[in-house]
Amino acid sequence: QLTLVESGGGSVQAGGSLKLSCAAPEYSGFIYKTYCMAWFRQAPGQEREGVATMGRDGVSRYADSVKGRFTISRVNAKNTLYLEMNSLKPEDTAIYYCAADGRSRGYCDEGFNYGMEYWGKGTLVTISS
Numbered sequence: 001q002l003t004l005v006e007s008g009g010g011s012v013q014a015g016g017s018l019k020l021s022c023a024a025p026e027y028s029g030f031i032y033k034t035y036c037m038a039w040f041r042q043a044p045g046q047e048r049e050g051v052a053t054m055g056r057d058g059v060s061r062y063a064d065s066v067k068g069r070f071t072i073s074r075v076n077a078k079n080t081l082y083l084e085m086n087s088l089k090p091e092d093t094a095i096y097y098c099a100a101d102g103r104s105r106g107y108c109d110e111g112f113n114y115g116m117e118y119w120g121k122g123t124l125v126t127i128s129s
Contacts, residue, residue, distance in 0.1 A: 002024055005023050009096060009123030012127060016088050019085070020082065037099070038100075038112065039097070040114075051083070051096070053109075054081070055107045056076075092127050095122040
């Protein structure tokens with residue numbers, strides 16, 4: 001069982017920045033790097049959508065809506081995933097979830113896998129206009 005803990009959410013004005021973190025405090029970096037890691041988000045009244053993924057090989061993928069504004073990164077030695085969000089828009093308002101999947105030995109699919117093995121509880125991001 002992999003426990004994921006998100007942090008860094010908050011309220012900012014449009015155009016601002018936030019950096020989210022997702023920690024897996026119970027596992028070593030050796031284990032953590034064997035997981036595909038991802039960020040998803042869910043806005044009020046909407047379905048969950050993929051935001052970004054990063055595999056153990058460092059390959060990252062983004063939703064079109066966030067390309068050029070968001071950057072996903074991971075530090076395996078710290079068991080931590082990050083999402084740096086810049087030029088935030090009101091439509092980025094959502095609960096952001098971290099997810100992990102170890103069934104492909106750390107490599108991520110080309111698309112977003114909504115059946116990821118483990119999920120965090122989420123952190124709320126609110127962008128005001």
